[in-house]
């Protein structure tokens with residue numbers, strides 16, 4: 001963990017980031033919970049959109065300084081987010097519709113993912129596509145069937161960790177539920193135990209940060225909670241090593257523990273949102289997913305008011321994302 005300074009938190013601050021959206025966000029937020037909940041949700045999309053133009057590049061092929069929100073993705077304008085945000089929105093909308101009392105409904109999330117897949121999105125992860133196709137054929141445990149057919153060597157992709165943060169936001173006030181719900185969320189598309197552990201640790205960290213727990217404490221506690229689970233020790237090791245002794249831009253670039261570890265590292269070391277996301281994308285590899293996870297964690301610490309305003313301005317469908325973030329924040333503050 002690094003030694004970066006904590007900013008002072010204005011305990012009386014209202015949620016009122018400097019953006020022009022048609023939604024009532026001027027709610028009393030004495031502890032900053034709403035601000036951090038919305039910040040985590042928007043941070044995920046912001047990181048995704050920042051990293052999208054550089055997806056799958058080697059570290060040495062990433063321009064320095066990074067042209068942020070200047071380049072497009074798949075012929076679409078700068079600010080376009082990818083499957084990470086699309087799937088996270090499915091998770092968020094499902095949680096919002098069910099309210100705070102009901103548990104995560106995996107069938108409902110799966111239905112939303114299937115509806116999204118039917119729109120023929122420009123980018124869908126392999127494992128996700130296979131699991132959803134299996135589900136469309138009526139398999140009872142579709143992701144398990146794909147896992148057992150393909151084996152663990154190719155099953156620990158980052159397709160579930162990239163979209164799990166909304167669950168952590170929604171459970172900020174009741175994180176014990178994450179021990180059941182986060183692995184279950186992963187298993188909709190990613191059955192592998194390491195994917196489940198990555199989702200558990202990331203959602204626990206997001207929940208703690210949204211609650212206002214100190215960033216180092218939040219990260220250390222989340223990592224510790226993962227230790228009893230498959231891949232937990234490897235994740236703990238990687239948090240100190242990703243992008244340093246362990247390159248993340250090679251053939252294994254889409255590994256779920258890389259995405260989780262890198263996000264935990266930058267928030268645990270105390271980086272700000274912009275510096276943290278620039279660092280993550282600059283390491284190459286699966287840049288949009290790595291930055292989506294990091295963005296959710298950094299946004300959960302620094303809040304909506306701490307996100308770079310000029311990046312937010314260029315984020316695709318920002319108003320709709322803010323509305324969903326506000327609704328998630330209501331669940332977070334319960």
Ligand SMILES: [Mg+2]
Pocket residue numbers: 082083084123288289
């Ligand atoms: Mg993506």
